[in-house]
Amino acid sequence: MKQLNKVPIPKKENIRYDLVSExxxxxxxxxxxxxxxxxxxxxxKANLLALVTQTASIIWKSGNYTKKDLVLSKMEIExxxxxxxxxxxxxxxxxxxxxxxxxxxxxxGIIPDLEADISIDDTLYEIKTVNxxxxxxxxxxxxxxxxxxxxxxxxxxxxxxxxxxxxxTYCKFNIxxxxxxxxxxxxxxxxFENLLNSLDRxxxxxxxx
Numbered sequence: 001m002k003q004l005n006k007v008p009i010p011k012k013e014n015i016r017y018d019l020v021s022e023x024x025x026x027x028x029x030x031x032x033x034x035x036x037x038x039x040x041x042x043x044x045k046a047n048l049l050a051l052v053t054q055t056a057s058i059i060w061k062s063g064n065y066t067k068k069d070l071v072l073s074k075m076e077i078e079x080x081x082x083x084x085x086x087x088x089x090x091x092x093x094x095x096x097x098x099x100x101x102x103x104x105x106x107x108x109g110i111i112p113d114l115e116a117d118i119s120i121d122d123t124l125y126e127i128k129t130v131n132x133x134x135x136x137x138x139x140x141x142x143x144x145x146x147x148x149x150x151x152x153x154x155x156x157x158x159x160x161x162x163x164x165x166x167x168x169t170y171c172k173f174n175i176x177x178x179x180x181x182x183x184x185x186x187x188x189x190x191x192f193e194n195l196l197n198s199l200d201r202x203x204x205x206x207x208x209x
Contacts, residue, residue, distance in 0.1 A: 001133075002171065004089070004093065004168055004169065004170050005089055005165065008166065009086070009165070009166045011131045011166075012075060012079070015076055019055060019059065019072075019076070020076050020079050022058060023052060024081075024083035024084045024087065024129070024165070025083075025084075025087070025101075025117070026055055027041065027042075027051060027084045028084045028087040028101070030051070031088070032099060032101070038084050048072070052072060053070055056069065056070060083165050086165040086166075087127070087165050090163055090165065090170065091118075094120050094121070094123070095120050096121050098119075098121060099118065099120050101118050102117065103115070103116050108196045111148070111196065114144070114145065122159060123157055123159040123160060123172060124145060124146065124161075125160070125161050125162065125163045126160075127162075127164075127165065128163070130164060130166060131166060138162055146160055147191075147193070147195045150188055150192040151189070151193055151196060156188075157175060158175060159172055159173065159174055160173060160175050161173065175188055179191045179192075
């Protein structure tokens with residue numbers, strides 16, 4: 001694990017971390033697309049409300065929220081700006097050719113289509129905006145994304161990694177080498193197909209009970 005951002009963002013009280021993290025991620029995507037600055041976007045009340053409304057529909061899928069829930073506090077707006085700024089710095093340091101937010105991954109069996117977080121050149125990154133170190137469950141989620149892309153026949157990533165804009169840390173690994181080390185020499189294609197078949201069976205079994 002390496003330290004990248006010079007300004008870690010410690011957790012504060014009275015911050016809705018799920019909302020703040022997702023708003024910052026979507027904001028970063030929008031700014032890459034339209035070329036605005038963080039300050040310009042967040043100072044526009046209409047843009048900010050539209051952004052928060054979009055985010056709320058993603059993280060609160062039941063629709064169980066009110067207009068009051070869409071109002072950000074000053075501390076939340078400041079934290080969104082800091083997280084987004086760290087994401088921008090991460091992209092700037094790592095990007096040579098291309099960046100894509102939320103690359104779509106075709107489903108497998110009864111596993112539905114999914115969206116990963118961010119693809120930078122030939123590397124897929126999972127973003128975890130949390131106040132903890134990376135966990136094995138973070139890697140499991142990343143491996144599922146890699147597996148879906150591997151068996152789809154589309155362009156595959158050579159590298160993958162995890163990035164935490166709150167702590168400013170990241171890790172990156174060669175997919176083929178990692179898979180070989182974990183499986184005793186199996187290829188990524190064989191390993192990922194086995195993983196998806198196993199998950200597909202588990203989902204089918206769970207759905208029967």
